[in-house]
Amino acid sequence: MNSVTKKKTPQGNVLSRRFYDRDTVLVARDLLGKLIVVERNERRIARIVETEAYVAGDPANHAFRGQTKRNRSMFKGPGTLYVYAVHAQNCMNAVTRLGEAVLVRAAQPVENVSERTSGPGLLCRAMGITREDDGKSLLQSEISIRDDRYSPVSIVSSPRIGVTKWKDRHLRFFVSDNPSSHCE
DNA sequence: CTTCAGATCCCCT
DNA sequence: GGGGATCTGAAGA
Numbered sequence: 001m002n003s004v005t006k007k008k009t010p011q012g013n014v015l016s017r018r019f020y021d022r023d024t025v026l027v028a029r030d031l032l033g034k035l036i037v038v039e040r041n042e043r044r045i046a047r048i049v050e051t052e053a054y055v056a057g058d059p060a061n062h063a064f065r066g067q068t069k070r071n072r073s074m075f076k077g078p079g080t081l082y083v084y085a086v087h088a089q090n091c092m093n094a095v096t097r098l099g100e101a102v103l104v105r106a107a108q109p110v111e112n113v114s115e116r117t118s119g120p121g122l123l124c125r126a127m128g129i130t131r132e133d134d135g136k137s138l139l140q141s142e143i144s145i146r147d148d149r150y151s152p153v154s155i156v157s158s159p160r161i162g163v164t165k166w167k168d169r170h171l172r173f174f175v176s177d178n179p180s181s182h183c184e
Numbered sequence: 185c186t187t188c189a190g191a192t193c194c195c196c197t
Numbered sequence: 198g199g200g201g202a203t204c205t206g207a208a209g210a
Contacts, residue, residue, distance in 0.1 A: 087192040088203045121192050
């Protein structure tokens with residue numbers, strides 16, 4: 001094998017640090033249609049159909065008041081996986097710039113995913129992602145997000161779900177042709 | 185230490 | 198569409 005060759009797989013190219021090191025709202029939009037790939041005992045794949053952006057100066061952002069024990073992964077650099085628990089559920093985020101992240105709310109099953117994947121808690125359960133995975137790198141670990149050149153047909157934005165602050169801001173994005181995405 | 189709100193889910197009506 | 202389950206992290210006393 002040529003070691004210089006870029007890593008390519010049938011699931012597409014692993015998104016680079018450069019992809020995450022951009023405006024968080026752009027990253028949230030661009031993550032739609034990308035593949036979450038978890039390679040453990042079996043390989044599980046799902047395609048992202050719903051995201052939310054949590055940005056600087058955002059009162060709903062866990063990093064709003066700076067770094068804490070919970071959100072320390074949000075300060076480890078672009079492409080870090082941030083997993084937190086709320087209401088006994090796990091939620092997965094992709095860290096973009098310092099103290100900013102994109103919550104992945106829903107995906108479509110592609111391979112070895114039998115449980116439901118609509119909703120951040122259910123998605124993590126179906127993909128087997130836990131708080132053990134908090135702080136891992138999406139650039140080089142068993143969990144990655146990849147681009148297989150698929151593009152969603154159309155993207156819609158709305159206020160975020162379950163968030164009381166910044167309700168006037170459209171920071172949620174979802175693929176509108178996906179049947180499991182409810183509108184607003 | 186105690187309180188409480190929360191980036192949710194499920195079941196009931 | 199409404200309320201209870203469930204539990205962790207953060208903030209206040």
